Amino acid sequence: MELLHTLCRIPAPSGHEAPLTEFVLRYVAEQAPSWRVQPTVLAGGEFQDCIILVFGKPRTAVFAHLDSIGFTVRYGKQLVRIGGPDVETGYRLVGRDEQGEIDCTLTVDEKTGALGYEFSREIERGTELTFRCDFRETDESVQSCYLDNRLGVWAALRLCETLEHGIVAFSCWEEHGGGSVAYLADYIYKKYGVRQALVCDITWVTEGVHAGQGCVISLRDSLIPRRSYVERIRQIARASGIPHQLEVEGSGGSDAKELQHGAQPWDWCFVGAPEDNVHTPDEIVHKADIDSMLRLYQVLMREL
Known part of the structure; x- marks a missing residue:
């Protein structure tokens, strides 16, 4: 494997x-x-x-x-789905932008279902995020x-x-x-x-x-x-x-x-x-x- x-x-x-x-x-x-x-x-x-x-x-x-599947960073801390990923607050997402490596947490608004992320800084718009691999x-x-x-x-x-x-x-x-x-x-x-x-x-x-x-x-x-x-x-x-x-x-x-x-x-x-x-x-x-x-x-x- x-x-x-x-x-x-x-x-x-x-x-x-x-x-x-x-x-x-x-x-x-x-x-x-x-x-x-x-x-x-x-x-x-x-x-x-x-x-x-x-x-x-x-x-x-x-x-x-x-x-x-995955996610695209929109504006601010908004995310947009790539394909049809399952979403749940707490999922770890990883990626990279010009400022460096990213290891953040997916957030799902309980009322609106809007997707976002928690990270120490704002991620550059257009950045792709994927699930962190735990094989x-x-x-x-x-x-x-x-x-x-x-x-x-x-x-x-x-x-x-x-x-x-x-x-x-x-x-x-x-x-x-x-x-x-x-x-x-x-x-x-x-x-x-x-x-x-x-x-x-x-x-x-x-x-x-x-x-x-x-x-x-x-x-x-x-x-x-x-x-x-x-x-x-x-x-x-x-x-x-x-x-x-x-x-x-x-x-x-x-x-x-x-x-x-x-x-x-x-x-x-x-x-x-x-x-x-x-x-x-x-x-x-x-x-x-x-x-x-x-x-x-x-x-x-x-x-x-």
Whole structure:
């Protein structure tokens, strides 16, 4: 879990993914020589802070978003949400402005719900703040802020070790409205003819999805994927014997929304481990589900 711990400590709220992008590019440069297939690395320029790794003759693309939720300093001691973070007075927030390092406390007005911070000085407007990372590991689980979606990034990077044919795309802005997958999908479709995708992200523990019972294959959230494609994935998963669960939700979304709303005929399915304490500093995922997620991605990318 050392790699996951490192990923969770790197601040990368929506719009400021560059620090994590730089880490991933360094990691790929260092680790790729030991991978089964050496990927073509596409980054910078027209891809902004996104990364595309192309292996062999790809048939399927994996999308994992780099960004996280967080807060932007407004005026005075006001904060504005980035995405949909849980808010509770007392949460520790960290960041940096031109005056130095910041380790402050989130405040929530009981009457108005207005967000602010307590700190020894006024923080410069526009500064991004993220949850302070307190990474905890036991025999059964890992717990930290930003497992959504650092765990998806972790799984995608571990997938690269054995991937022979496929594309792994690291996207931006997912937590705050999206925007990058549209141009990534367009490029991938036109350049490589790939039009089937897996969304490598983290979902929720609910009354029907339980920690420790395997990775989740989502049948729907606020969007509905094409059933014939999802059934292919279910058939491969069943044949593999890897523990997995089925999810049916009426809300929520992911990078898939840009695939479905785009001009290209993409098929997609969300496949990811479930977490509890969603969008808090204390997100928690069962290690059995992490193992299931990685193994299922390895099988799906061979078989699809």
